[in-house]
Amino acid sequence: MPYKRDDSPYWWISFKTPAGRYVRRSSGTDDKAAAAAIENQARADAWKEKEWGVNPPRTFEEVIVPYLQHARQHQRSYETTAHRVKQLRKHFAAQIVNDLGGQSIRDYITARTQDGASAATVNRELAAFSAAINWCNTELEWALPNPVKGRTMKEPEGRVRWITRAEVDALCRAAREGRNGALLEDFVRLAVNTGCRKEELLGMEWRRVDLHNRLLYLEGEHTKAGKRRSIPLNQGALSALLGRQAFRAEHCPASPWVFARADGERAVSIRVGFENACKRAGIVDFVIHDLRHTCAAHLISAGVALAEVRDLLGHSTITMTERYAHLAPARVRDAVGILDGLSAERDEVVSRSRYAENPVRLISKEGKRL
CATH class of the missing domain: 1.10.443.10 (Intergrase catalytic core)
Structure with a gap:
């Protein structure tokens, strides 16, 4: 039965799956009848998953909400993660994660780039999404595809600014x-x-x-x-x-x-x-x-x-x-300096080799052998 929470404008659903796992999440709607329908659908999906092995559709909110709850308790950088999720939510809200593919991620990259976000910022946001999917697959035993994998932007060399x-x-x-x-x-x-x-x-x-x-x-x-x-x-x-x-x-x-x-x-x-x-x-x-x-x-x-x-x-x-x-150029300079010694040693070896092969031809202007 849907219920209200003081910290949310939406109705929340709560039920126990046939596998014995408790589900508590936002329905994403402030309409109680719609929330009840969403809860019934979620119950049916849980039954299909248990009895038929069907991988039910998971919305973005279904993936991100439990992950954020986990992050709040275990991540020192929770505020940063929550900030990144705000940008993800603007683009992926209400979308089914199961249906996302490479084009969905490329569209997100394009949209954020047009907003002026740097490659590093976009990559960190996508990393948060990827972490949420991986967490759900590991902790909740879902079998969601991860469309983020292998689709991050190339970042420029890290900034190094210092003063004398x-x-x-x-x-x-x-x-x-x-x-x-x-x-x-x-x-x-x-x-x-x-x-x-x-x-x-x-x-x-x-x-x-x-x-x-x-x-x-x-x-x-x-x-x-x-x-x-x-x-x-x-x-x-x-x-x-x-x-x-x-x-x-x-x-x-x-x-x-x-x-x-x-x-x-x-x-x-x-x-x-x-x-x-x-x-x-x-x-x-x-x-x-x-x-x-x-x-x-x-x-x-x-x-x-x-x-x-x-x-x-x-x-x-x-x-x-x-x-x-x-x-630290001195460290590299010392390294290449070794080549000078190797070159001198090589030249000496070559010179001796040539003399051994044809000593008559190596004559100085004074007529003395070299």
Whole structure:
């Protein structure tokens, strides 16, 4: 029997399938009679599936709603997934997933591209759709085709924007001129010297700061990859933390947050202040995440191994770190330098070989053998 929920304008259906599985989902309509008909059809499809082995049609909502319920409980990036689903819903709402094919996905790509979405954005949206289908096939034991597989767009090389040490200093001076300037300057210096992500720093608590051993501790719940790691602190990072410690002692000694406002509350966003500081410093096309790129670029340029940079930044694979490899030309220069030695050795061997074959022909102008 259809029922109403406070958080939805539509009627919901609920029943137990012959296989013993409970189904609770939105009918997608605010008409009770239509919702009852949808529920009866769903019951009939469940019976056919159990008794005849028929693969019943599944609408987009039937696939996406249970997946989102799962994602809400198990994904740290649930809000991002939900945002991507909004775009998918505009195109695939009320469509039968069983009937979707390659042309359906190409139509979606065309529509989103015309809207101005980048290849990376479209691919992430389609990845969410693919994940929902795969989840339903695994967890609900459905046998849905996955039209997304093998049909993503080619993405351009990942963006790597970084600034020099002099520009970092200029940015810090500009940050001090703005509102909450000390906080923003300390954030910039800590980000550049640790390579931490924005949320890893803004969510940093003092209990995870070890000034004695010069370490920051990140648990799996705080990192994008879900893996714990420790970040060593150099003098620049330590100075920024000592500045935050002095601010805390003066304004909010009970606050657990490293980047706290004067009232002790956590600083949630620094975007506006950061953008204004970039304008004052004359730095263009630069966002907060580029501070992380800057840290990696400085390390690679100084000759630090890619594997060590990977561990510091917390990349799950070396592939992510390899986008900075072009910043270490000295490493490649040393490699090709080996060819010079090989060429000299080869020339000497060839010369000796020619002399052994015909010593008479190798005569100098003075008439001496070479």
